[in-house]
Amino acid sequence: MARMICGRTGEPAVRKGPWTLEEDLILVGYISQHGEGSWDNLARSAGLNRNGKSCRLRWLNYLRPGLRRGSISPEEDMVIRELHTRLGNKWSEIAKHLPGRTDNEVKNYWRTRIHKKPHQSKLQLQAQQHPGLDSVATSESASASASTSQASSTVGDEYMQASFPYPELTWVADQSDVGAITTRFFSSSDDFGDNVWNVEDRFWETLPFADPVYEAL
DNA sequence: AATATCTGCAACCGCGTCATC
DNA sequence: GGATGACGCGGTTGCAGATAT
Numbered sequence: 001m002a003r004m005i006c007g008r009t010g011e012p013a014v015r016k017g018p019w020t021l022e023e024d025l026i027l028v029g030y031i032s033q034h035g036e037g038s039w040d041n042l043a044r045s046a047g048l049n050r051n052g053k054s055c056r057l058r059w060l061n062y063l064r065p066g067l068r069r070g071s072i073s074p075e076e077d078m079v080i081r082e083l084h085t086r087l088g089n090k091w092s093e094i095a096k097h098l099p100g101r102t103d104n105e106v107k108n109y110w111r112t113r114i115h116k117k118p119h120q121s122k123l124q125l126q127a128q129q130h131p132g133l134d135s136v137a138t139s140e141s142a143s144a145s146a147s148t149s150q151a152s153s154t155v156g157d158e159y160m161q162a163s164f165p166y167p168e169l170t171w172v173a174d175q176s177d178v179g180a181i182t183t184r185f186f187s188s189s190d191d192f193g194d195n196v197w198n199v200e201d202r203f204w205e206t207l208p209f210a211d212p213v214y215e216a217l
Numbered sequence: 218a219a220t221a222t223c224t225g226c227a228a229c230c231g232c233g234t235c236a237t238c
Numbered sequence: 239g240g241a242t243g244a245c246g247c248g249g250t251t252g253c254a255g256a257t258a259t
Contacts, residue, residue, distance in 0.1 A: 052245085091247075
């Protein structure tokens, strides 16, 4: 499955494409013993035929402990929307305020759920807040659907700037400290509820080290 | 049931920034 | 101060699964 890129001088091919479970185990095991960083060297030392960038990305976006999996919650959705209006496409900055989420995840979420369907999202939320507006939302979303995929880069921005749909959250726009925004939505770790990712529990149970190792990471 | 289209996400690529020499 | 390499970020692509026809 993974593509192989052969070096001109005959050095071992560099694997590309999806990571295998074996590669994941090697990477996680190596980082648990030596820590992260020096990714090119890490890739070589761990015996992975991957480049450092690939290892870093895999670790940060998928293997790193503490990552949340599953759907973006409504609270996270609001944070993403608001921080995007304030920060723009600073995905890593936005992700910093969403514990357990990665910049890649936030970016994908924005592109596929918000940016691509700005009007539907807006109207769905309005419908949640004002159930009596259902019929309006339905008719508007129908007309909005014609302008979805691959819209220009400004469409979503214009929408967000023009009509942030949470009247009770207008205080957010006045916050100079974006940290206050997330504190409001995520006042405690309990807020994560059942969204904590369970998908790979079995995978983690197989790892050859104890959780305290990750506590320090 | 078969095929086409859409959607979501993992991963790659290119570029900018920073640290080191 | 310039060259080089490592790292991080944002944009984009490719593919598998889901859904529609």
